[in-house]
Amino acid sequence: MGLTTTPRQSLTVVDNRTGKSYELPITHNSVLATDIKNIKAEPAPEDSPEDETKQGLRVYDPAYMNTAVVQSKITYINGLEGILRYRGYPIEQLVQKSNFLETAFLLIYGELPTESQFGNWQDEISHHTFVHTDIEGLLKSFRYDSHPMSMLTAAFATLGAFAPEANPSLRGQKLYTNAASGDLESLQVLDKQILRILGKAPTLAAASYRMRQGRPFNRPAQGLSYTGNFLHLLDTLSDRDNYKPHPVLEKALDALFIIHADHEVNCSTATVLQVGSSLVDPYSVVAAGCAALYGPSHGGASESAIRMLMEIGSPANVPSFMADVEARKRVLVGFGHRVYKNVDPRSTAIRQLADEVFKVTGRNQLLDTALELARYARESEFMKSRKLYPNVDFYSGLIYQAMGFPLDFYPVLFAVPRCVGWLAHWRQQMLTPGGVKIWRPRQLYLGSGEREYVDARDTREKKDGKLADAPVAVSHGGDSKRSLLAAKKVRARL
Ligand SMILES: CC(C)(COP(=O)(O)OP(=O)(O)OC[C@H]1O[C@@H](n2cnc3c(N)ncnc32)[C@H](O)[C@@H]1OP(=O)(O)O)[C@@H](O)C(=O)NCCC(=O)NCCS
Secondary structure (H helix, E strand, O other), rough: OOOOOOOOOOOEEEEEOOOEEEEEEOEEOOOOOOHOOOOOOOOOOOOOHHHHHHHOOOOOOHHOOOOOOOOOEEEEEEEEOOEEEEOOHHHHHHHHHHHHHHHHHHHOOOOOOOOOHHHHHHHHHHHOOOOOOOHHHHHHHHOOOHHHHHHHHHHHHHHHHHOOOOOOOHHHHHHHOOHHHHOOOHHHHHHHHHHHHHHHHHHHHHHHHHHHHHHHOOOOOOOOHHHHHHHHHHHHHHHHHHHHOOHHHHHHHHHHHHOOOOOOOHHHHHHHHHHHOOOHHHHHHHHHHHHHHHOOOOOOHHHHHHHHHHHHHHHHHHHHHHHHHHHHOOOOOOOOOOOOOOOOOHHHHHHHHHHHHHHHHOOHHHHHHHHHHHHHHHHHHHHHHOOOOOOOHHHHHHHHHOOOOOHHHHHHHHHHHHHHHHHHHHHHHOOOOOOOOOOOOOOOOOOOOOOOOHHHHHHOOOOOHHHHHHOOOOOOOOOOOHHHHOOOOOOOOO
């Protein structure tokens, strides 16, 4: 019987510039980028000094297409098989059996809470739902038509100023990272900020909504679920003590919050970790996460899906719109996903909920258009052959629309639950054994080599310059005809 040999867990690469061979260890099906840096050569004639060839080979990965930046125990996604698990639990099970606050505990602390842990967690979070009245003042200082995400982002950043004892810039840079070595005081400060942020997120989000409507801000209510309190903060007018959200809508929002709580190292979570690596306070970290989420490529797809449905207008127009999609003139927003090349497990988890919501809220032209579109897309050879299924944004957008949320509030409805994911990743980062290294990527510098300064009097405009090579002329909204016609003194160079 021949001996079976276990394959070596390593990668052998040969540098054809030098003929040298390197063996790089493989751990968890990955190689260390710093091992690649040991591959050094003399510069080739075409290399520039800025290529720093002698300092070692670099890994070029714009947009992080194949770069793992953390070791994490929080969320697992398998796009090919359509899997999403929080701490090992499939998302479908959590949506069916858990609730948002319990899932939040799971994501942040790694295990489902015991009954007493959950009770304490729920009490602590509702204890922290109130915000300082000066924060309300900040929100009131916004224009009535400000985007609610601008308000939410600013409010989170401002909260930090109300908690100087939680600021590593003031209290010492190891304020949170000391927790990694079991320092109880450090862990207490860390966990207290998590309670504060999760408690205040719905209060701030609801205040940004009420601002738009010119309605007074509500005080948080006790004795309601996380999403029940959120609905109260958004909607209660006078009869505060008797407010009870509709159970189907409360449950649907809770399920959407579970689904949106985390999604591995997506754009905003990577931002949170990047900013967190500077050891800044968690309020600034969450504000940075909000800023990333606000972008249309990240938190804006459910809104775009609804805008597309408005454009289609009615079920009768679906075939002609789909003809444009099949002719590749249009993209069907709310379908397809960069990671999920099978069904998006989040959309499976909320599809039934969406039907339950529609039973309560009633149908409308937009919803009928959406359902006809989904039916048509299911049959379409174009969509089937490319494995394009409805993604989470298709159904979440429809539920938000049916529940009567304005379009620009959709990213806020994403940001509130995502605070959980951001904080879970931030906490994991702060607890990194051995401390946190600042995230400092490198670049491939392709600009000019060293050159001598030229005085402005001797500079010439580039002949082959492109439009973007110099500042373009901008118009000034407030200029009157009079001020445009006024002669200007030539300014001296300062
Ligand atoms: C999410 C998205 C950006 C993923 O893009 P991607 O991973 O680069 O997808 P691919 O480019 O590999 O797509 C494969 C094919 O399907 C087509 N396709 C992908 N998504 C499509 C969509 N929503 N509508 C129509 N065609 C689509 C592509 O044109 C491509 O066709 P081809 O093979 O004939 O060239 C893309 O599916 C999309 O734009 N969806 C709509 C926007 C959206 O809903 N975003 C929210 C995501 S949560």
